[in-house]
Each structure stands twice: as structure tokens, then as C-alpha cells.
Amino acid sequence: MVGEDLKELADRALAEIGAAADEATLEAARVKYLGRKEGALTEATKRIAKLPPAEKPAYGAAVNAAKSRIEQALDQRARALRAKSLELDLGAEREDLTLPPRRVRVGRLHPITQTIREVSRIFGTLGFETVEGPEIEWDYYAFEALNIPAGHPAREKWQTLWISNPLGDDPSRPILGRPHTSPMQVRVMEKRKPPIRVVIPGRCYRYEATDAIRESIFFQYEGLAIDEKLNMADLKGTLYAFARQVFGSDRKIRFRVDYFPFTEPSAEIAFDCFACQGRDPECRVCGGDGWIEAAGCGMVHPDVLRRVGYDPARYQGFAFGGGIERLAMLRTGAPDIRLFYQNDLRYLEQF
Amino acid sequence: MLIKVPLSWLREYVEINVGVDELALKLHMSSTEVKGVERPWWDDRIRTARVEKLAKHPNADKLLLATVDFGAGNPKTVVTGATNLHEGAIVPYADEGATIIDGHTGERATLRGKPMRGIKSEGMVLSQKELGLGEDHEGIYILDPKLPVGALLREVLGETVLALELQPNRPDCLGIVGVAREVAALLGTSLWEPPVERLDPSAPKDLDVRIEDQRACPRFAAALLTGVRIGPSPAWMQTRLVAAGMRPIDNVVDITNYVMLELGQPLHAYDRRRLRGGALVARQARRGESLRTLDSMDRVLPEGTLVIADAERALGIAGILGGEDSEIREDTTTVALECASFEPRGIGRTATKLGLQGSSGSAAARRFSWELSPELVPIALARACRLLREHAGAKVEGVVDRYPNPRPRVNVRMRFSDVPRVMGIDIDHGETLDILRRLQFTAAADGDTLVATPPVVRTDIAIAEDIVEEVGRIAGYDRLPTRIPDGPLPLAERHRLEEFRERARDGLAGFGLQEIVSYSLVDPAWLVRLTADGSCIAPEPLRVVNPTTVSQSVARPTLRPSLLDTARRNLRNRSSVAIFEIAPIYLPRRADLPEERWTIGIVLAGNAQPVKEGETWLVGERRFDVRDLQGIVLGLAELLDVESSGDRSANVPGLHPGRSIGFGHGGRTYLVAGQLDPRVAEMWELPAETFIAEIDLAVWHESSRPPRVTAPPRFPAALRDLAVVVDEATPYGDIEREIQAAGGKDLESVSLLDLYRGQQTGAGKKSFAVRLVLRSATGTLGEPDVERLVKRVTGRLQHAVGATIRA
Numbered sequence A: 001m002v003g004e005d006l007k008e009l010a011d012r013a014l015a016e017i018g019a020a021a022d023e024a025t026l027e028a029a030r031v032k033y034l035g036r037k038e039g040a041l042t043e044a045t046k047r048i049a050k051l052p053p054a055e056k057p058a059y060g061a062a063v064n065a066a067k068s069r070i071e072q073a074l075d076q077r078a079r080a081l082r083a084k085s086l087e088l089d090l091g092a093e094r095e096d097l098t099l100p101p102r103r104v105r106v107g108r109l110h111p112i113t114q115t116i117r118e119v120s121r122i123f124g125t126l127g128f129e130t131v132e133g134p135e136i137e138w139d140y141y142a143f144e145a146l147n148i149p150a151g152h153p154a155r156e157k158w159q160t161l162w163i164s165n166p167l168g169d170d171p172s173r174p175i176l177g178r179p180h181t182s183p184m185q186v187r188v189m190e191k192r193k194p195p196i197r198v199v200i201p202g203r204c205y206r207y208e209a210t211d212a213i214r215e216s217i218f219f220q221y222e223g224l225a226i227d228e229k230l231n232m233a234d235l236k237g238t239l240y241a242f243a244r245q246v247f248g249s250d251r252k253i254r255f256r257v258d259y260f261p262f263t264e265p266s267a268e269i270a271f272d273c274f275a276c277q278g279r280d281p282e283c284r285v286c287g288g289d290g291w292i293e294a295a296g297c298g299m300v301h302p303d304v305l306r307r308v309g310y311d312p313a314r315y316q317g318f319a320f321g322g323g324i325e326r327l328a329m330l331r332t333g334a335p336d337i338r339l340f341y342q343n344d345l346r347y348l349e350q351f
Numbered sequence B: 001m002l003i004k005v006p007l008s009w010l011r012e013y014v015e016i017n018v019g020v021d022e023l024a025l026k027l028h029m030s031s032t033e034v035k036g037v038e039r040p041w042w043d044d045r046i047r048t049a050r051v052e053k054l055a056k057h058p059n060a061d062k063l064l065l066a067t068v069d070f071g072a073g074n075p076k077t078v079v080t081g082a083t084n085l086h087e088g089a090i091v092p093y094a095d096e097g098a099t100i101i102d103g104h105t106g107e108r109a110t111l112r113g114k115p116m117r118g119i120k121s122e123g124m125v126l127s128q129k130e131l132g133l134g135e136d137h138e139g140i141y142i143l144d145p146k147l148p149v150g151a152l153l154r155e156v157l158g159e160t161v162l163a164l165e166l167q168p169n170r171p172d173c174l175g176i177v178g179v180a181r182e183v184a185a186l187l188g189t190s191l192w193e194p195p196v197e198r199l200d201p202s203a204p205k206d207l208d209v210r211i212e213d214q215r216a217c218p219r220f221a222a223a224l225l226t227g228v229r230i231g232p233s234p235a236w237m238q239t240r241l242v243a244a245g246m247r248p249i250d251n252v253v254d255i256t257n258y259v260m261l262e263l264g265q266p267l268h269a270y271d272r273r274r275l276r277g278g279a280l281v282a283r284q285a286r287r288g289e290s291l292r293t294l295d296s297m298d299r300v301l302p303e304g305t306l307v308i309a310d311a312e313r314a315l316g317i318a319g320i321l322g323g324e325d326s327e328i329r330e331d332t333t334t335v336a337l338e339c340a341s342f343e344p345r346g347i348g349r350t351a352t353k354l355g356l357q358g359s360s361g362s363a364a365a366r367r368f369s370w371e372l373s374p375e376l377v378p379i380a381l382a383r384a385c386r387l388l389r390e391h392a393g394a395k396v397e398g399v400v401d402r403y404p405n406p407r408p409r410v411n412v413r414m415r416f417s418d419v420p421r422v423m424g425i426d427i428d429h430g431e432t433l434d435i436l437r438r439l440q441f442t443a444a445a446d447g448d449t450l451v452a453t454p455p456v457v458r459t460d461i462a463i464a465e466d467i468v469e470e471v472g473r474i475a476g477y478d479r480l481p482t483r484i485p486d487g488p489l490p491l492a493e494r495h496r497l498e499e500f501r502e503r504a505r506d507g508l509a510g511f512g513l514q515e516i517v518s519y520s521l522v523d524p525a526w527l528v529r530l531t532a533d534g535s536c537i538a539p540e541p542l543r544v545v546n547p548t549t550v551s552q553s554v555a556r557p558t559l560r561p562s563l564l565d566t567a568r569r570n571l572r573n574r575s576s577v578a579i580f581e582i583a584p585i586y587l588p589r590r591a592d593l594p595e596e597r598w599t600i601g602i603v604l605a606g607n608a609q610p611v612k613e614g615e616t617w618l619v620g621e622r623r624f625d626v627r628d629l630q631g632i633v634l635g636l637a638e639l640l641d642v643e644s645s646g647d648r649s650a651n652v653p654g655l656h657p658g659r660s661i662g663f664g665h666g667g668r669t670y671l672v673a674g675q676l677d678p679r680v681a682e683m684w685e686l687p688a689e690t691f692i693a694e695i696d697l698a699v700w701h702e703s704s705r706p707p708r709v710t711a712p713p714r715f716p717a718a719l720r721d722l723a724v725v726v727d728e729a730t731p732y733g734d735i736e737r738e739i740q741a742a743g744g745k746d747l748e749s750v751s752l753l754d755l756y757r758g759q760q761t762g763a764g765k766k767s768f769a770v771r772l773v774l775r776s777a778t779g780t781l782g783e784p785d786v787e788r789l790v791k792r793v794t795g796r797l798q799h800a801v802g803a804t805i806r807a
């Protein structure tokens, strides 16, 4: 057989390969031409050894060329056949993906945790560090240090749960469930020097009947910022920036004069009612007033600064405090504060 | 404190040139919180009527038939049970279809005529309650006899009332005159003071006052009035009192109340006949002294309580509650009228001790616990004397006024620039001075220096910041710009325990557990239901002295009962609970605040599968078991890089003795986990298979190590499986520990493939099939290396736990 014949052989093989309609026919063609025992090209290869040395290289090259062509064709055809069969399979197979999945259990954080994190995150972007402090507190930090001595009428606003220690009480140092997070203003200032920017979330307690918007055990966040020139405009800007992040820009905000013994001047920030947009005089959420109080605030009173050893002639700053649940309700439209603590999973799973 | 201000009364002292809504908004924004504006809502069917005839109801002893003329031409007959009607009385009448307040429900309702004992009532004569004026539902509201018959009640009696919630820094606003002062400043309009009696400063012969405790009673005045005729107060006064939320009683009491509402200063009237000796004395109560007060209670006075006394005994608790013996009676003719100033904190403390604080307590005490100006004393006394002369026929015999140490006038010295310094807004000198003048401050300016003197009634003004607030609030907070603070940023500290805690929260939620937040105050009964024998698992808790409810009366020393309670309530409506809480528990410390120990609590109960109620198509039903709990605890430890250490204890109180584990460190148990004691589960109505874990967060945090990382292995591993047959009593943990110890650095891991018990292992034996993964960091392990390692392991197992090894 000469080169010419080999080319013909390869042409014939290619035609057969090209015509193979399935993998079995293709395999038969492979065996016929390249099969180890009787493949046509295998035979041709064996013949090389018997040729005169001068003919060997040319013939060898022709054999290799033919082999390579056939191999390539086989490979190409095999891929085409596989693709075609896959295409057929894909066309035929239909899994019903509307059937339920193999489910994983989904756990969520409680809305109080979510809201505290949101508060910390937003004030964090404004340079406020989150710190925490004791829930069971000395009367001194809760009241005395904040210009609210015993008998002060403002104590009415912070009805107190008094606590007794089974290891003995000291009548000169009563302890209580902190009625607000404001004691931490004093604790932070006692420990640090200005500049200060902190936000303090935490649990509080009051002697109070519960209803849809009030709980006797609840959470607050407190903010404190002190340096040499912070003023009411900084306070307003800080709280407005916070409100914008929480509620977006469509919630209206109002800043009005208020009174707290430990700030002077004092203010209150309120948002227009998410439930009635201020249009329902019978609204249960806002009481018909159209506004929902969100935080009390003001410039830290010079007496409070003096008590922690700050010079009020040099340092000034602001403080604010608001309810975590109130924020959670404003954010999510949750209807009743008590539902947060009943921990009915059917309720919590929605947050 | 909530006060009600009828608009017509307010107009008597100040010119109001804006609508009521605008007025309310201005007051509200500038600090006087407006709780609401009550407007007359009575419709056209509610009119004045005259009682023409009264007759007995033929079928009922306790009912009357009243024929009333309400100007419509045809008198109507109404049935009433009231006993205070008389013929000729002018009363409010509601015709059928009118809207009134239902006396029983307190809600508005439409009046429907209905037969009462056989006779149809064609309308209704009304009490104050049915008109929404007060709580009085006993008698019919008898009106001013001079009112025309048939007039719309809305027009002759209707009042627009501002409900104001005052803060204790503004005692001056407790009187309507004080609110008028505020309105004048806001609107820039004129102000008039109420007319007062010009009092002769000579003391009366028959009455003196004495102050024994000048700190508690800085000022004490009294007037002696003779010829008093007790009777009803004038109708206009009664109408105003009702509109302001007070019940008319008689002319003397009504006048003291009227002056209190007008000026803010409470007064107290004594029947002079009952006074022994010639003086009223402000002194401290004697040891064991007692008194029957106006509320008919016999009270033993705490020592140090300030009382007003005569020569022999206490007459009343100063500024808080009068005594029954010396009160005004129908036949009183000579009145000693007390008007005094008391130290507010003392009033507040005493009222609290006596349980008379707050809105349900003493009205006088609430006012006196605010810092009323002593300068109000002579003004209020003169005003009351005038009204008593005009409306009770009284003759003023004389007045005595003791004020031994007059309070100095406050002069606040400051800089004009303090206003922009604190407010962050430019308000110029001119505007500052104008605002102060409108607030009736006197102000003197010298360059940047400002000296401001508040009106005497403004006891809240003491420092520059107070003046700044006055200027700022009248200028309006809406003028404040919004700025983001600049300046030096403080260096924030890291709070690693809190960061660790939040990672734990995320981890547990990621494992599919729902976070809960439960009450930190719990029922003490819960704490003795955590073990089968009722013994406590935690130290004695801190107790709330004045709990709102017994179910929130101790500070929880463990999270366990809260978790069990939450699980129990949820299992009523679902078959599966997987929850956690991370919160402090409160552990008492001697002479200190309690330790607030942050704790992780986990509970699993009910179905582990399916995840969705009832959906079993891909999974078989399976209930939670102790391995689920172990998985979560160990998974969390792994996530948080906790390296467990410490001593293991098998006996954990309250848990199943055979299915629980505890770890301690230095005597402090920091982790317990396992199945709840089934007897405890039963007490909580929980399934016997309820699983609970509690982890001390701080201890875990201490043992948490930042992960040490190495590159992925470069050489192949060799696997060897062994069957380790041991006694039934040998725990798997021992096997794994011994293998680890023998394996050395080339033993990468040990995995349990299977646990087998049966004929092949023999009785009392079990077989663990384990897989060893062997790998060297420095090269491919050859067969001899592997053999040597496995031999070392099997040798150790045989020696240490008496195992038989099958390859």
C-alpha cells in the first residue's frame, strides 16, 4: 500500500465516521480502522518495519497523517453525538421545581436586637462608639447625679422599681432597675475625658402599667457627645441624620422645646405618624396628635458636668435618649409593644 | 401635671389674636405641651330647660316624672332617678336623638327614648358626666337660674378647653395667669392681672401664725375673715371650675380652688371655732402624733413631717392634706385662711411616704412639690379675700404674713454670645432683649454683658443656660440649623465581649434558631420549679421591692425558666421549638450592685424534622434529641474559636442525670447542656424530651483563641479504618482521646464511622468503627510509616482501655 492508498483509506474512514448516527456505530468504525488487532491502520503500521529503509520515512509519515485525521474525526464526531444526546435528554427531562425544597431551618434575630444594631450602626457612622452599662443601678447614677434628688417632682416621670439585695441593703445607697439609660452619661464621663461620643443601648425598668405602647421592662438608647463647642444645632443635625437613615426622607421631623432636669436647654424630637400620616384624630398609634415622640434631648446641664469634674466653662455637649421599641414599631409598623416580649414565634418569624 | 385651661378664662388675662389651633401649636412647640383641645360637641338637641313640675312615678318609688320646658312650646315628660331636682330649676335637657355620654360606658351614644316602668321618657335631664364635664353622675347638673330657657347649651355653656401637660420646672404655669403670661410672650400681646383686695397690713387680734421650721416653711400668711355665709358659689364660678375639671362644693372651698387654678397657689381654710389658742404653727410632727385627715383616715405622722398645728395638736399635714376636725362646715362663720410656702422636696418626700404622691394623691402636694414662688403667697391671699368678700359676705379682719428670710432676687449675669454658643444660631442683642421683655424679664445690657432678672414667679431661672433656653424657645427651635458635629473624633475602644456576644447571636440564628427576648424580672415561683425536688439551681435572687406584678418580682438568676416558659407557650400551637436568648443573669454581691453575667440559653423541643409543619415528603419525621443540642453547642464553640477546657461534671441539677453534661472552671460552672429532667419537663407541660443548654459567655470568651491558620496540605493522606471493641461502659470520648494521644502530629483526624453491638462483639461489649486520616506535613507517608503509626494507636487502645482491635 502506498501513500495514495492511505489517503483513500482515510477518506473512506472519515466518510463512515461522519455518517455514524450513534456511539455504537462510531465505536465500530474506530475498531475497523484503529483497532489494536485488525484495524486497517494498525495493519499499515505493522508494514513499516518490512519496508526498505529508504521508503520508511515517507510511508511512516503518511500513516501518521492518516491516523491523525481519523482520530480527529472520531473525536469530533463523538463530541457531536454526545452533545446531541444531552440535548435530547435535556429536552425530555422535566423536574417539577414548584415542589417544596429540602428545607433548612431559618433563624432570625429578635426585632429588639435588630433595632439596637441599627441604632449602633447609624450612630457608628457619625463617630459614636457603642458602650453598655449596668441595668441594676445605684440611685445616685439614676437620679442624684442627674439633678433629680429625692422628693424632686420629676421623679414622677421615672416611676422606679426599687431592688433589694438578699445579701443586705444599705439604706443610704438604694439600688433600682434603671428607669432610663441616662445614668450611663455620668458613668462614661466619670471614666473618660472629652472629646466623647458614645451611644448606649440597654434594658430599663419602670413602675408602670403596661399598654400597647408602654412596657414596665423595655429598652432605650442614650447618646452623649461632649467637646468644647458642640451645640443645639449639632444635636438637631445628629438626630435628623439618624432619623433620615432610619426612616428615609419622607418621614416628617419636628423639634420642640421640652424639659429634663439634666439638660438645659432641652428638646424633644418627634416624627409624623406612620399609621395615619397625621390625618386620623382617632388614631391609636399617635393618639390623634399626628406626631410620635421619639427621643428627648438637650445640652448636658452644667451641674451634671461639674459633678463629674468637667469644667462647664470649657466643655459642653449634648445628650439624647429614646425608646428602642418605639423605633422598632416605627420601622416595622408593629402594633403592640407587648408582642415583642410574648415571644410568640409566629410573630417573631416575621421580622 | 395635666391642667385644663378654659379659653374664656384665659382670655380674661391676655389678649389672644390667633385661632385656638395656632395658639395650641405655639404653646406646644415652645414647651407647654398641649395634650388636646377640647371643643364643645353638644348638638342642637341639647338645650337649657326649666323644670315645670315634679311628680312621683306611679309605678316606682325611686323615680320621678319631671315636666320640662325647653322652649319648643310643648313641654316634655322625662323619667329620672335624681334627687336634687326642684321645680323652677334650670337644667340641661337632651331631646331624643341627641348625642350624649353614656353614664355607664363613658362612650358617646345616641339618646333613644325608652319606657321606664311603663312610662316613656321623652328625653333626658343630664348630669355632668353625660355632658362630658366630669365624673359626677349622681345628680342632675343644676345650671345658673339666670340662663334663658331653650338656649343651645353649646352656646351658653360650651367651652373650648386646652389640656396642658406641665413639667415641674414651670410651677408658674400651674395658674391660668401663668399660662396667660406665656401666651402674651408668644403672641406679643397685652396681659392683665386679676383684681385683688387691698389688704390692711395690721395683724388681726384673734389670729397669729408662727414658723418653727423655717427651712420647711419659708413663708406663712393667714387672713381672718368673719361674717362668712356658707352657700353655693356663683354659677359662673361653678361653670369655670367644672370646665377646669373640679367639682363645686361650697363658696369658701370653691374660692380657694378658684384662686389655686388662677394663680397656682393652694390655700387652706379652717373653721376658726375649732382652733385652740390664737395661732397657726408650722412645726414638725411630734413622735407618735396622729391626725384624722379629710379623707377620714387616722394617720400616724412620720417623725419630721411638717404639720400646721394650733396650740395643742396638729390640724393638718402642711401642704398635703387638711384635718377633718377643723374643716369648713355649713355653719362656719369665721374662717382662718392659710396661704403658705413650703420647701418642695420635703413635700415630695412626705407625700411619697404617706402614699399621697402622683396624680391620684393630694392635689395640693403635687403643686407644693413644685417650686412655687413665695411671692405668690400675698397675691393669692389678697385675691381670695376679695372673692370671699364678694361672694361669701366675708369681712377681712386682718392679715398676718411671716417671711423671715426673703429669697434674694435672681440676677443672671451672662454674655449675649452665650446664646449662639449654646444654641448654634445667631440671635442678635436686640432680639434677645425683646424676647426677655416679652417674658417680663428685666434686662440690662453693657456691650456683650447681659444681666437678666426673671419675674418673681419664675423660680426655674438660675443660670445662663436657663436664659439661653428662654430666648431660644421663644425664637423657636425651627430656626435651629442642622449641623453634623465636626471637631476632634474620640478614639473608640474595642468591646470584645460584646463583639463576641453578637457573633454568638449571628451564629445561633445561622444554625436556624429563633432569638427571643424575654422579661428579665420573673416569678419567684418559677425558680423552685427547675428541679424535681424544688431545690434551687441558682443563688437567691434580687427582689423588686415594689413589683408591678408578682410575675415580675425577682431579677432572674438563670435564663432557664424564661426559656422553658417560652417553649411551653409556643408548643401549644406548633410541634417544634428551637430558640435561644442571650441576656444577663443577675447574681447578688455583698454591698455592691449585682454581677450581670451574660449568658447564652438554648432550648430544643419537639420535631426536628420536618422543618415546616406537616411537610414530610422529602424527610422522615424525627424529634430533637440530645445529639442535636450537642451539635449546636459544639458548632457554636467552633464558630467562636472556643477551646474547651475545664472539669467535666456529670451531675447537673435539673437535667436528666444520664443525658447531660456540665463544665466548670475554677469552681464556676460555665456550660451545662442536656435533656431536661423529665419530671421538671412535666411541671412545665413540656415534652419529656426537652433539651436545654446554658453557657457563660465571658468564660467562653476568655477561652476563645484567634484561629492559627496553615496552608492546605500538600501531600496525600492515608486512610485506615479500625474496629475497636470495648466494654459497654467505655465512653467514645476516651477512645478518641487515646487515639489522638497516640497518633501524634501525623494523625490528622479521627472520625466515627459506626457504633455496633451484636453477636460479633459479644455480650457487654460494643464496637466502634473509626477512620484515621494520616498525613505528614513534610512528605508522602510510606506504607511502613503508616503501619508504625497504626500499631502505636492500637497498642495504646489495648493498653489504656482494654480494647480489642479488628482491622
Ligand SMILES: [Zn+2]
Residues within 6 Å of the ligand: A273, A274, A275, A276, A277, A278, A279, A280, A283, A284, A285, A286, A287, A288, A289, A290
Ligand atoms: Zn396616627
